[in-house]
Amino acid sequence: QQQVKQSPQSLIVQKGGISIINCAYENTAFDYFPWYQQFPGKGPALLIAIRPDVSEKKEGRFTISFNKSAKQFSLHIMDSQPGDSATYFCAASYAGGTSYGKLTFGQGTILTVHP
């Protein structure tokens, strides 16, 4: 069962543009929503994360927007750079007893930023 749906599968933007990746979840018990960045041959690296008690979190050029009622969250990359070219994954989990931290991932978005 796919509980986290991510779109688009691939995204091409020009340098300096805004990259937007969207995710939707089904399980209302989820209370932790991280985004990971992965370069070829590397493990996923935690980029930014949000909890449902806030609607937005910003770290540098990266912003998560969270809509609890719609069960959606998105990653915005401002002033996109060629070095941002990577695969991005959204994920979700809930802190329920021994299930703490079990992440359910979206399918990933391949971002290409053209110079």
Add this chain to the structure above:
Amino acid sequence: DAGITQSPRHKVTETGTPVTLRCHQTENHRYMYWYRQDPGHGLRLIHYSYGVKDTDKGEVSDGYSVSRSKTEDFLLTLESATSSQTSVYFCAIGRTSGVYEQYFGPGTRLTVT
């Protein structure tokens, strides 16, 4: 890199042979996880551990077993490898000091021929 190492980093094995992958952490975290990554599927949880000798199944646990006899080591075993288990395997740790964060190791690329 959260002090996570995985071994081996690459392995080619034949169908039907047993394989064990090792995850080692240096930071004494309670929670450890094994995921597999396949094209079109993102990452999927295989097994996880919430303490020494405390483990549980994830989304895709069939054909896999795990063991955790020490805090720092989490082993993933494929009892009899199949071609469908060709994948990249990632170990992760859950850092619970303050805000929860999960960090991944460098991965093991396993090919079953």
